[in-house]
Amino acid sequence: MASTFKPEQARVPPALQLPSPPITKFKIGLCQLSVTADKERNIVHARAAIEEAAEKGAKLVVLPEIWNSPYSNDSFPIYAEDIDAGPDASPSTAMLSEAARLLKITIVGGSIPERSGDKLYNTCCIFDTDGKLKAKHRKIHLFDIDIPGKITFKESQTLTAGETPTVVDTEVGRIGIGICYDIRFQELAMLYAARGAHLICYPGAFNMTTGPLHWELLQRARAVDNQLYVATCAPARDAGGGYVAWGHSTLIGPFGEVLATTEHDEAIIISEIDYSQIDLRRTNLPLEKQRRGDLYQLVDVQRSSSQ
Numbered sequence: 569m570a571s572t573f574k575p576e577q578a579r580v581p582p583a584l585q586l587p588s589p590p591i592t593k594f595k596i597g598l599c600q601l602s603v604t605a606d607k608e609r610n611i612v613h614a615r616a617a618i619e620e621a622a623e624k625g626a627k628l629v630v631l632p633e634i635w636n637s638p639y640s641n642d643s644f645p646i647y648a649e650d651i652d653a654g655p656d657a658s659p660s661t662a663m664l665s666e667a668a669r670l671l672k673i674t675i676v677g678g679s680i681p682e683r684s685g686d687k688l689y690n691t692c693c694i695f696d697t698d699g700k701l702k703a704k705h706r707k708i709h710l711f712d713i714d715i716p717g718k719i720t721f722k723e724s725q726t727l728t729a730g731e732t733p734t735v736v737d738t739e740v741g742r743i744g745i746g747i748c749y750d751i752r753f754q755e756l757a758m759l760y761a762a763r764g765a766h767l768i769c770y771p772g773a774f775n776m777t778t779g780p781l782h783w784e785l786l787q788r789a790r791a792v793d794n795q796l797y798v799a800t801c802a803p804a805r806d807a808g809g810g811y812v813a814w815g816h817s818t819l820i821g822p823f824g825e826v827l828a829t830t831e832h833d834e835a836i837i838i839s840e841i842d843y844s845q846i847d848l849r850r851t852n853l854p855l856e857k858q859r860r861g862d863l864y865q866l867v868d869v870q871r872s873s874s875q
């Protein structure tokens with residue numbers, strides 16, 4: 569059958585030149601935190617970890633998915649905070665904002681359950697070095713899976729999916745954000761690469777079934793396909809908890825290499841990011857130039873509609 573694909577109808581602008589961030593070489597801190605049912609304790613604990621990472625030189629600190637609450641549909645409505653209603657309504661993000669300002673670091677604040685009107689989201693807040701909220705990413709792909717006898721989870725029982733991919737310019741580069749299950753959708757990472765991201769951060773909480781097989785594989789795939797850095801941050805494992813997390817927070821380089829990782833206990837990973845490695849790997853393997861845009865295209869809906 570003849571193909572109906574017409575490249576001129578699906579035109580997406582070529583990948584952006586990589587923007588020049590204020591700093592190109594810096595330390596990242598991934599705080600693999602233990603999470604309890606005590607929200608106040610979780611906030612104090614996360615703050616101490618952020619401070620320790622900053623003391624060790626991290627200019628960018630990343631937290632885990634759902635770090636202020638147990639990971640369960642029962643807990644999300646109870647622990648949810650109205651982020652847009654200001655610091656009194658959101659003690660978790662108030663702490664992140666203050667820590668970013670006082671320590672003069674960028675924070676990718678893992679995620680917390682967010683209440684907005686009558687809806688709940690799984691939301692990541694990104695804070696600049698002046699403590700201002702730069703962006704909010706609401707998990708786009710909800711974690712609804714059913715592997716009988718192993719794991720069944722349905723985030724959509726309580727949560728609503730976000731509608732917007734998130735790329736944010738920070739002092740430490742252009743960062744794309746995904747939350748956990750978002751990492752499984754390669755088009756999102758391709759889109760971030762096409763929009764000039766240096767790094768994609770995925771706060772996540774994989775589990776004991778999919779974690780061992782998929783967690784590192786997905787991170788390395790996103791990094792090597794898109795020739796950029798990928799950083800993930802998970803909660804520490806609580807073997808007696810309702811949701812047993814895989815842990816293994818990791819930093820991957822643009823050649824698909826594991827630069828730093830850990831097991832499942834609490835840990836603060838400090839590792840170096842050097843964006844000149846992106847240029848190097850894109851020169852070594854000029855995939856962007858070799859892509860057959862005449863045969864297939866990723867359509868950036870937002871850019872196409874604004875053209």
Ligand SMILES: O=C(O)CCC(=O)C(=O)O
Nearest residue numbers: 711748749773774775778
């Ligand atoms: O994709 C998976 O296997 C795990 C995803 C997950 O745990 C999540 O999205 O919270």
